[in-house]
Structures are given as C-alpha cells and as structure tokens.
Amino acid sequence: MTVGAATTVATPKHYIAQWDAEDVEAWEAGGKDVAKRNLIWSVIAEHVGFSVWSIWSVMVLFMPTDVYGIDAAGKFFLVAVPTLVGAILRIPYTVATARFGGRNWTVFSALVLAVPLFGTLYLMLNPGHSYTTFLVVAAIAGVGGGNFASSMTNINAFYPQRLKGWALGLNAGGGNIGVPVIQLVGLLVIATVGNTEAWIVCAIYLVFCGFAAVGAALFMDNLGNQKADLTAMGKTLKFSDSWVIAFLYIGTFGSFIGYSFAFGQVMQINFLAGGDTPAQAALHTAQIAFIGPLLGSIARPYGGKLADRIGGGKITLYTFAAMTLAAGVLVTASMIDDSTPGAASTGVLVMLVGGFIALFLLSGIGNGSVYKIIPSIFEAKAQGLDHLDAEGKAMWSRNMSGALIGFAGAIGGLGGVGINLVLRASYLSDAKSATMAFWVFLAFYVACMVVTWFVFLRRPREGVLIADKTPALVAD
Structure with a gap:
C-alpha cells in the first residue's frame, strides 16, 4: 500500500486496487481509517448473520411440546442442523470475498438471510407442519x-500482522454477540407478549438484514490484490499445524456456538423439572440464556489481545485447563441432580448456570487466542520462501491465513453440532440426564490441553514452529 488516493481512499466504485497493510507510512496516512470503516460494517453484517444462524435456539423456547409435537431430543437435533449447514458453508464463504469482493459479498450475504427469516416466520405462525419441514427451514438458517x-477472511486482509489479534478478535466477538442479542430480543418478546408471538423476532431481524446490506453497500470496499481459492485452502492442509488449529477450534468456537444453541434447552428442561409451566420455563430460561453468549462474545477480542501480549499458545493452554475445571462443575451438578430425583434444586441450578457461564467466557478467550496463532504460523513459514520478495511473502502469508481461517471455522462449527448431538444422546439414554454429555466435554478439553502443549509449547525440535515464537520456517 502506498500513500495516495488510489489506495487509502476508496474509488467511487468502492474498489482499492492495491492494499498493503504492512506499509506503516500509508497505514498512518489514512489506511487505518479505511480498515476501521470496513471492520465496523463487517462486524454489523456478521452480527446479524450470527443472530439468524442461532434463531432456532430462540424459536424452541416458543415451541411447547403439546402445540408443536417436538420433544426435547427433537429440539436438540433441530438446533444442530443449522449449525452443521453453517459449518459446511464456511468453506465456500472463505473464498467468496476474494472472488466477488468483500463489499459485494457482504451485501449479498446480508440480503440472503431474509430467506430463512421468512421461512421461520411462516412456520411459527403455522405450527401444524411436519418435523421434516421444520428441519429444512432450520437448515436454511x-x-x-x-x-x-x-x-474474518476479509478483515484479515485489511489489518497488519501486529494488529491482527485485536482486529480478528473484535470482528469475531462483534459477530458472536449476535447470539445473545437475538436471545435478548426473544426475552423481550416473551416478557411483553408471551411465548406465542415468535414471528415478532423474525420481523425485527428482517429489518436488521436490510440495514446491514445498505450499510455494507455504502461504506465497505473491495480489495483488488486478494487471492483466496480452494487451491489455497488445499495447500494449507499440507501443514500439520493447520489440522491442529482446526482441532483446537472445535474446543473453543465449537464450544461457544454449541452451548449457545443448547444452553437454553438444558435450562428449560431443568425449569420444567422444577415445576414450571411451559410459559414460565420459557421466561425463566430467556432471562438467563443470553448471559453466557454475551460474556463469551465480549471476551473474544480480549483473548486476542492477551495472545498478542503473552502468546497464543500459552493463553490457549490456560484456557483449556480452566474449561476442564468448568466442565467438572457441570459434571458435579448433574451427578448431584441424578442422585436426587425430582425437582431440580436451587443449588444444582446455580452450579449449572455458573459452569456454563464460565465455559462461555473461556471459550470466547480461547477463540481470540487460537486466531492469533493462525497468522503467526504462516508469517513464520513465509520467511523461508526465498523465491519470493517481501511483498510476495506477505501476500502468501495473508492468503494462507485467510484460507485456514475458513477451514478452521468450518471444522470448529462441527463442534457445535457435536455438543447438541451428544446432549441429545445423553437425554435419550437410560439416565435421561446430561451427565454423560458433560463427561464427554470434560475429556475433550483435557485432550485439547495436551495437544496445545505438545504442538506449540513443549521444547521445540529443530525446524518446528512454536506459536509464541516465529522462526523462519517452511512447511513441516
């Protein structure tokens, strides 16, 4: 990036031909303002996308079994379906901004959200449809x-290496906060007009989709020197570090999105066990369901900032250690509940809420720290590509990082599917409780902790990348 109107100020068509965020002089001369403007609207559009993605975690609170004919196990599967579809779509979405332009794709992706919103609105007004129909509409979400x-791929291109942890954490956190916001909207609807008017939530978000699309069209830019295709994504998979990142992201983002979709269901089951009517259970659940996703979203950019300062590997290790302890709290609470059949006690409810909120908060921190590792990996590896000049190395690092962000995001999203399916299986077991699921979660966090230490923090072999250091390396 050089100083001048062609690169630091968007053309009338919102197109920037050359962009080099590592050019400090151009960055200070106006580049940072362009990046900030694109970041703001990227966050808004992603925020609405997350809300629509998680809309069925709110809709199930409006779906008493005697009206919709869907039991708890069916609802866990219903909210798992959009998680799966969203995870798969992250792969083509990763290459979309480079192919079509960040601005263009953001406008399109905001407008297409109206399709599942209209479908959801119709079904909630007409509950007599089959379970398969509900699954199809949920999948479109x-x-x-x-x-x-x-x-994330788009913003990764706009920011320099020294600021990526904060920028990517802020972008992801701002998007993630769409989950608690739609749950708050659901709470307001339930608190004011009851648990029978779910269509209001859909109508509100139809307006938000239009707002995000218009804002992106007016204030975002397309970058001309970007290249991110499926070939680049395939190249990233030749590095063992890429698979490790994807595995760890199952534990961080997968936990966040999985618990975001499942937390309300788990608490609603416990409130119903405590004697609440469906309407009371919906209200009590809505009053607390948004807290965990909210804290997890807020924590995400700070996880990136801590990783910038202390190191991505260290923060990730500490996070998984703490998540293991939080999962232990859930196991303890559920085992106490299993041993005393009947209404869930206040103490058990407090432990469940506390354990889940801790997991949300920690998963947010882990989200930011894992994303800090990604550009560090390819920045280090790029230094060993002697056939490329400095600009070529920077572009290679940026493109590979963007490709891995998409792949890790897709695989990480599958963690959310796993959480809901494991909970579903746990409630269908003879025990008919979440205890088995909580044990599975605890064991997985222990595995993530071991992998983090083994790959990124143990004494390095010669030629092996450590996440908190960046020696000049090529592929392993």
Whole structure:
C-alpha cells in the first residue's frame, strides 16, 4: 500500500486496487481509517448473520411440546442442523470475498438471510407442519453461519500482522454477540407478549438484514490484490499445524456456538423439572440464556489481545485447563441432580448456570487466542520462501491465513453440532440426564490441553514452529 488516493481512499466504485497493510507510512496516512470503516460494517453484517444462524435456539423456547409435537431430543437435533449447514458453508464463504469482493459479498450475504427469516416466520405462525419441514427451514438458517468465514477472511486482509489479534478478535466477538442479542430480543418478546408471538423476532431481524446490506453497500470496499481459492485452502492442509488449529477450534468456537444453541434447552428442561409451566420455563430460561453468549462474545477480542501480549499458545493452554475445571462443575451438578430425583434444586441450578457461564467466557478467550496463532504460523513459514520478495511473502502469508481461517471455522462449527448431538444422546439414554454429555466435554478439553502443549509449547525440535515464537520456517 502506498500513500495516495488510489489506495487509502476508496474509488467511487468502492474498489482499492492495491492494499498493503504492512506499509506503516500509508497505514498512518489514512489506511487505518479505511480498515476501521470496513471492520465496523463487517462486524454489523456478521452480527446479524450470527443472530439468524442461532434463531432456532430462540424459536424452541416458543415451541411447547403439546402445540408443536417436538420433544426435547427433537429440539436438540433441530438446533444442530443449522449449525452443521453453517459449518459446511464456511468453506465456500472463505473464498467468496476474494472472488466477488468483500463489499459485494457482504451485501449479498446480508440480503440472503431474509430467506430463512421468512421461512421461520411462516412456520411459527403455522405450527401444524411436519418435523421434516421444520428441519429444512432450520437448515436454511445455516447461511448465517457462513458469514463468519467471509467476514474474518476479509478483515484479515485489511489489518497488519501486529494488529491482527485485536482486529480478528473484535470482528469475531462483534459477530458472536449476535447470539445473545437475538436471545435478548426473544426475552423481550416473551416478557411483553408471551411465548406465542415468535414471528415478532423474525420481523425485527428482517429489518436488521436490510440495514446491514445498505450499510455494507455504502461504506465497505473491495480489495483488488486478494487471492483466496480452494487451491489455497488445499495447500494449507499440507501443514500439520493447520489440522491442529482446526482441532483446537472445535474446543473453543465449537464450544461457544454449541452451548449457545443448547444452553437454553438444558435450562428449560431443568425449569420444567422444577415445576414450571411451559410459559414460565420459557421466561425463566430467556432471562438467563443470553448471559453466557454475551460474556463469551465480549471476551473474544480480549483473548486476542492477551495472545498478542503473552502468546497464543500459552493463553490457549490456560484456557483449556480452566474449561476442564468448568466442565467438572457441570459434571458435579448433574451427578448431584441424578442422585436426587425430582425437582431440580436451587443449588444444582446455580452450579449449572455458573459452569456454563464460565465455559462461555473461556471459550470466547480461547477463540481470540487460537486466531492469533493462525497468522503467526504462516508469517513464520513465509520467511523461508526465498523465491519470493517481501511483498510476495506477505501476500502468501495473508492468503494462507485467510484460507485456514475458513477451514478452521468450518471444522470448529462441527463442534457445535457435536455438543447438541451428544446432549441429545445423553437425554435419550437410560439416565435421561446430561451427565454423560458433560463427561464427554470434560475429556475433550483435557485432550485439547495436551495437544496445545505438545504442538506449540513443549521444547521445540529443530525446524518446528512454536506459536509464541516465529522462526523462519517452511512447511513441516
């Protein structure tokens, strides 16, 4: 990037031909303002996408079994379907911004959210449809999950290496906060007009989709020197570090999105067990369901900032250690509940809420720290590509990082599917409780902790990348 109107100020068509965020002089001369403007609207559009992606975690609170004919196990599967679709769509969405332009794709991806919103609105007004119909409409809501990959890849291109941890954490956190916001909207609807008017939530978000699309069209830019295709994504998979990142992201983002979709259901089951009517259970659940996703979203940019300062590997290790302890709290609470059949006690409810909120908060921190590792990996590896000049190395690092962001996001999203399916299986077991699921979660966090230490923090072998250091390396 050089100083001048062609690169620091968008053309009338919102197109920037050359962009080099590492050019400090041009960055200070106006480049940072361009990046900030694109970041703001990227966050807004991604925020709405996350809300639509998680809309069925709110809709199930409006779906008493005697009216819709869907039991708890069916609802866990219903909210798992958009998680799966969103995870898969993250792969094509990753390459979309480079192919079509960040601005263009953000406008399109915001407008297409109206399709699942109209479908959801119709079904909630007409509950007599089959379970398969609900599954299809819920699956379409998965398009909101794809927005994350395109947004993160786009913002990764706008910011220099020294600021990526904060920028990517802020972008992801701002998007993630769409989950608690739609849950708050659902709470307001339930608190004011009851649990029978879910269409109001859909109508509100139809307006938000239009706002995000118009803002992106007016204030975002397309970058001309970007290249991110499926070939680049395939190249990233030749590095063992890429697979490790994807695995760890299952534990961080997968936990966040999985618990975001499942937390309300788990608490509603416990409130119903405590004697609440369906309407009371919906209200009590809505009053607390948004807290965890909210804290997890807020924590995400700070996880990136801590990783910038201390190191991505260290923060990730500490995070998984703490998540193991939080999962232990859930196991303890559920085992106490299993041993005393009947209404869930206040102490058990407090432990469940505390354990889940801790997991949300920690998963947010882990989200930011894992994303800090990604550009560090390819920045280090790029230094060993002697056939490329400095600009070529920077572009290679940026493109590979963007490709891995999409792949890791897709695989990480599958963690959310796993959480809901494991909970579903746990409630269908003879025990008919979440205890088995909580044990599975605890064991997985222990595995993530071991992998983080083994790959990124143990004494390095010669030629092996450490996440908190960046020696000049090529592929392993």
